[in-house]
Amino acid sequence: MIGADLGELTRDARAIARGRVVAVDAQWTPDRRTIETLVTLEVESYLKGALGGTVQFRVPGGTLGRFRSIVVGAPEFAVDDRVVVFLGARGPSVPYVLGFSQGVFRIVRSGDGSTWLVTPPAILPSAAGTVAIVRGDPSRRPLPLSDFEQRVRALAGGAR
Numbered sequence: 001m002i003g004a005d006l007g008e009l010t011r012d013a014r015a016i017a018r019g020r021v022v023a024v025d026a027q028w029t030p031d032r033r034t035i036e037t038l039v040t041l042e043v044e045s046y047l048k049g050a051l052g053g054t055v056q057f058r059v060p061g062g063t064l065g066r067f068r069s070i071v072v073g074a075p076e077f078a079v080d081d082r083v084v085v086f087l088g089a090r091g092p093s094v095p096y097v098l099g100f101s102q103g104v105f106r107i108v109r110s111g112d113g114s115t116w117l118v119t120p121p122a123i124l125p126s127a128a129g130t131v132a133i134v135r136g137d138p139s140r141r142p143l144p145l146s147d148f149e150q151r152v153r154a155l156a157g158g159a160r
Contacts, residue, residue, distance in 0.1 A: 028064065
């Protein structure tokens with residue numbers, strides 16, 4: 001998987017939505033060779049584009065009965081997850097998450113419950129190539145949701 005930074009994700013996204021997952025439904029692909037999951041997001045706001053009050057997007061893999069399909073790097077979702085998703089789309093098809101897990105930013109409450117925080121993906125690309133993961137690295141710390149949204153909107157404004 002090729003790393004994508006926040007600027008690339010923002011530029012390439014057809015829509016960037018913040019919301020709450022309300023449904024997660026696995027299904028066979030039309031050729032019945034693999035499983036994909038359709039995720040339904042109740043959108044609270046769009047940081048770029050707009051696809052309606054609820055948006056459904058697909059991710060590879062999932063569990064269907066006794067069958068489970070795992071795709072390395074693909075995000076997993078559960079009902080009530082709060083996320084910011086960077087969505088791509090080709091034509092009239094169902095949107096997909098850009099960059100697999102890189103295109104999903106999880107939203108959690110701060111320890112004291114006073115604010116919402118965005119947790120960055122586990123691995124972010126580096127312009128310097130391979131870098132050591134350092135405990136306490138400031139770039140890996142959760143960011144207040146308002147700051148994250150401001151940064152993404154600024155990037156989206158320059159991407160048009």
